[in-house]
Amino acid sequence: MACRDLSHKFPGQVLFHRSTECGKSERKYWAYQQQVLEPACVFEPAHSDQVAHMIQASQKYRCPFAVKSGGHGAFAGASNIEGGITMSLERLDEIHISDDSSLVTIGMGNIWLDVYERLEARKLAVAGGRYPSVGVGGLSLGGGQSFFASSRGWTCDNIRSYQVVLADCQVIEANETSHPDLHWALRGGGNNFGVVTKITMETFPMMDGKMWGGLRIHSEDQFAQVLHAANNLGNMEADENVNGAQIINFMSVQGKKLAVAILTHSVPEPNPPVMSEYLSIPAIVDTTHIRSLTNMSRELGSSEGQLRNVTHVLKARGTATFALNEDIMTYAKDVCYDTLAELANVENADPNCVFQIITKPQLEASVIKGGNAFDLKVKDGPLFLLNIQVGWTNGGDSQRVQQAAQNALERTISYGRENGWDQEFQYMNYAGEFQDVIASYGKLAKDRLMATAEKYDPKGVFQKLQPGYFKLEGDPSGNRSVFSG
Ligand SMILES: Cc1cc2nc3c(=O)[nH]c(=O)nc-3n(C[C@H](O)[C@H](O)[C@H](O)COP(=O)(O)OP(=O)(O)OC[C@H]3O[C@@H](n4cnc5c(N)ncnc54)[C@H](O)[C@@H]3O)c2cc1C
Structure with missing residues (x-):
């Protein structure tokens, strides 16, 4: 009835087909668990008043809903909903x-x-x-x-x-x-x-509309040097480096262990001095050069596509944060490859571990700009942000893969805890559905978020009628997280 109400009011903006046939083809869901859900309808509002009408209809008919922007939420229900209204925002394209x-x-x-x-x-x-x-x-x-x-x-x-x-x-x-x-x-x-x-x-x-950056791919014998360089770059203070950034992705391609370092520098100078340690490590592939941000972003998009040339990929992910040091990164990398070995006979299993640094300059910039709900402290930085991601294609393997990803995280967190390096913070954008993200921001921040929600949404519409993703209380799967502090 809610869908019918919307389609009378906004003809041409409500789709009743299977979710997989709706919307622009290039804007489907990243995780197959999301793609296969069948909403009662997909509503594509073109204006904020139309969004308001959907929220009203949802409450009037007690019809649950989900909201989709780019559709990269990694688990079922994050931005699609079985039997409810999926509100797809692609017409809000100003x-x-x-x-x-x-x-x-x-x-x-x-x-x-x-x-x-x-x-x-x-x-x-x-x-x-x-x-x-x-x-x-x-x-x-x-x-x-x-x-x-x-x-x-x-x-x-x-x-x-x-x-x-x-x-x-x-x-x-x-x-x-x-x-x-x-x-x-x-x-x-x-x-x-x-x-x-x-x-x-x-x-x-952007100076001349350009930046420096690209991918450098390293074989296993260079992993120690890569982690050494990552640690040194990640430990730089604001007067040493605010323009350089790094992501390291540990993976396996055709049985070969590889580290893909994505290096960027926002000033378009060739071989930026802050990257000299990285650049001294021989690379199998090196695509770094001066280019536009669009071009850099497109390369990441196409590398994702090339490395994972399979469709209907199910996804699991999870995250943890630690005080930055080489030892914890080395341990996390080893756990990642243990997980890969454990999943060797799972069809198209594709575990990879993405390493990033939340630098001190980043934490300082946050404070200067007014802060955010994470409530991270500059004194705790720099931080090693771990994101474990696994893709696979056979639904029968789901439980095993998800458990393996969760175990890998748990092992790394235990090691971090034994050494006093673990941090409570779980980054929402990389978190798994078993994680209680809002609790990980700390009691002070959570209480403040709860009070804000109570003020602006006293009936809990966004907690109850929009059930997907990381709610204020508990993890999305309905279990209390084993990782919450
Ligand atoms: C290939 C890939 C690359 C990534 N790169 C990065 C990166 O560079 N940096 C980074 O920080 N993260 C990155 N991520 C993680 C990414 O930020 C999260 O997956 C994020 O949730 C994706 O947003 P989305 O809009 O695409 O997803 P969606 O699934 O559409 O949305 C995610 C959640 O946000 C909610 N939401 C979306 N829009 C609104 C809105 N307007 N109002 C209210 N709720 C809304 C949805 O309801 C859903 O619960 C990446 C993920 C992938 C898969």
């Missing part, structure tokens, strides 16, 4: 650069590539996602790691204002002066407070 070029207003149906393409013409950028097809919505509400984190903080730290549709269907702006409590909560608090229809974000100039 991108408007302010007259003085300092701000950009972005509709939450955009993917980051759309944003970079538009900004590139003006030699501008924002601290957004690195892969082209990831949604502006999920990434920015969960925090957002970018190539520019050390100079700009998290993506959410760069959002000056959110346009939000609340549970009572009001459309409001949340920023430093209007609803500042909600502005803070949306910086990392996820989908718990309302549906965000657009954000206004700080831009910054």
